[in-house]
Amino acid sequence: MPAIVKRCECSKNNGGITTTRLIWRQYGVSNFKLACILLSACMGSQGSQRMDENPDEVQEEETNPLTDPADQSQPQIELISDEVVVRKIGEESRDDEDHSDDAQCCPICFDSWSNAGDHRLASLKCGHLFGLSCIQKWLKGQGGKCPQCNAAAKSKDIRLIYAKALKVLDTTEREEALLELQKERAARLKAELAAASQKLRLKEALNECERLRSMLSDHNAVPQRSNSAPSVSTDSVYSYREVKVLKIHDTGCRVMAFSPTTGIVCISQPSPNPLFPGHGFKKFLLSDLKPVQFKCSHSALIRDLAFSNTSMNPLLLSCANEPTIKITNIISNSVIQSFQGPVPSWSCAWNSDDNNYFYTGLLNGNVLIYDIRNTNEHVGSFNQGAPVVSLKYVPRNSCSDLSCSGLLVGQLNRATFYEKNEEEFLPHVLLADKKVISLDYEELSGHFVVSCRPSSSQFPNVRHEIHRLSKSTESTDVQCQSVHTFHGGSTQRFLSRTKIFSHPSDENHLLLAAGDEASSSLNIWDVQSQRLAQRVTSPCPPFMDVCAVQQNNENFLLSLTEKNLHVHRWSAV
Structure with a gap:
């Protein structure tokens, strides 16, 4: 204790603050209250010692407590009470809490x-x-x-x-500000999507009013006009004729993909060997329509297949009802890369402008961006909400009226175009409150088709809506112009796919092929004339997928049911 008294006397001019720090350093005291008790004890023992040595001097100081401040030879500890010292020490300790010597x-x-x-x-x-x-x-x-x-x-x-030294920075306010900024951005994006959805509803209502006005004027002009359903066009010289039917599997066929450079058709199916269960795809050569080989690639039902547009060695991208996405070399028939997603994928598409990237639409509504040079994780993503049933990449300058590239995303409740702008995707809601089952895009004309389930008494039948994308270089908004709506049957159980493609005899015309579960047929419409051009039936409906291909200067239409592949050639009637 005398050593502490000596330190108190040496630090009397500092108001007791330096004394407290010295006590902590001398005895290793980590409790502030204990240090204050030691300081009070030191001051009390010092006063007792002085009282024993010279009681007259102490008595004189008690009668004259106010001494000359200029006299620095007399101790000043007795003039400061224990309460004042403790208060000063507490204030200094709170001010320097983050910068105390204990931090080092x-x-x-x-x-x-x-x-x-x-x-x-x-x-x-x-x-x-x-x-x-x-x-x-x-x-x-x-x-x-x-x-x-x-x-x-x-x-x-x-x-x-x-490290030479450590210093902790308080970034609490910064992190809170960043969190608030993210919330504001999310709220702004939600508001923009809601505004775009309302604009689309208004535009659709105006188009419907204009269509009803036109129908009313036509009805008044020609009262005796028949209200019968549209008939099949008979003035066409050419049509699709069925040339072959190939049995793929007893059941379970869902999607197919075609590679123009190799002439190979890949069709998804369950494994034909019960000893090795799973799902994969069977390869066909379009030249002879003979199966080449079956490749088992997934353990669950395959949802989508997509070929890259590389001319030398096309790669097949496949996703299924499992988190794994795989890339298969179609020539060597081997899986060369696998990517692990968070949830099962429902759709996939390649970036035709840069084949190093591809996209997958997930069950939880997210769209992930992958780089085949990075197999660890995805390199980007954006949120949607409902499961993504279809993805179509729109190349840059694919048509004269569209000056940007992006991704068409079809969900169970809407269709959205994500415009690719440098490193981010800007959303443009095209169709809202739709029960989308399929989406397809025709690059040369900029038209796309969205197929929707029957939803209410207002829409009792399946609808295939044709729209056209456009954007000028001066505008910031992507325009979606409604062209025509074709109606199918009243039932739709499966997520079957539709196809919009160029007319084999006239590139300026478009054809739309879509399966109809109610009539167990495949309907082919002429988009320009808005008439049903042809109807193809099958003994094993329904039609699950459609693909229009060209090989050796001949045009084919491939239609897939759960069991069979139907091959139709464009030829004279």
């Missing part, structure tokens, strides 16, 4: 650590910092626990920290 001291020995030697800075896997020699001794004798949090620790968990 080992919590075991209370000695400053160094950046070299036995007492250099080290940490455990829990993150707490100690002197190297101290933590080594502690772990040997304390049952392998961290001195700070009692987490299990071993000597091998000690990590050296290569």
Whole structure:
């Protein structure tokens, strides 16, 4: 205790503050209240000692407590009460709490650590910092626990920290501001999507009013006009004729893909061998329509297939009702890359402008962007909401009226075009409140088709809506112009696919092929004349997928049911 009294006398001009720090450093006291008690005890023992040595002097000071401030030879501790000293120490401690000397001291020995030697800075896997020699001794004798949090620790968990000094920055306000900024951006995006949806509803209502006005004027002009259903056009010289039917499997066929460079058709099906269950695809050569080989690639039902547009070695992208997405070399028939997603994928598409990238639409509504040069994780994503049933990439300058590239995304409740702008995708809601089952895009004309389930008494039948995308270089909005709506049957159980493609005899005309479950047929419409051009039936409906291909200057229409592949050739009637 005399050593403490001596330190109090040497620090009397500092109001007791330096004294408290010296006491902490001398005796290793980590409790502020205990330091204050020691300080009060020191001051009390000092007064008692002076009273025993010279009682007259103490009596004189008690009668004259106010001494000359200029006289620095007399001690000033007696003029400050214990309460004042404690208050000053508390204020200084609170002000310098984050910058105290303890921040640079080992919590075991209370000695400053160094950046070299036995007492250099080290940490455990829990993150707490100690002197190297101290933590080594502690772990040997304390049952392998961290001195700070009692987490299990071993000597091998000690990590050296290569730093000259440590300083913790308080970034709480910054993180809160960033979080608020993200919330504001999400709210703004939601508001923009809601506004775009309302604009589309207004535009659709105006188009419907204009169509009703036109029908009313036509009805008034020609009262005796027949209201019968549209008939099949008979003035066409050419049509699709069925040339072959190939049995693929007993059931379970869903999608197909065609490679123009190799002439190979891949069709998804369950494994034909019961000893090796799973799902894969069977390859066909369009030249002879003979099966080449079956490749089992997934353990669940395949949802989508897509070929890359590389001319030398096309790659087949496949996704199924499982989180794994696979890329298969169609020539060597081997899986060359696999990507693991968070949830099962329902659709996929290649970036035709850069085949290093591809997109997958997930069950939870997210769209993930992958780079085949990075197999660890996806490189980008954007949220949707409902499951993504269809993805179509729109190349840059694919048609004269569209000056941008992007991604057409078909969900169970809407259709959206994501415009590719440098490193981000800007959403443009095209159709809202739709029960979408399929989506397809025709690059040369900029037209796309959205097929929707029957939804209410207002729309009792399946609808195939034809729209046209356009955007000028001066405009910032992508325009969606409604062209025509074709109606199918009253039932739609499967997520069957439709196809819009160029007319084999006239590139300026478009054809639309879509399966109809109610009539067990495949309907082919002429988009320009808005008439049903042809109807194809099958003994094993329904039609699940359609693909229009060209090989050796001949045009074919491939239609897939759950069991068979129907091959139709465009030829004269």
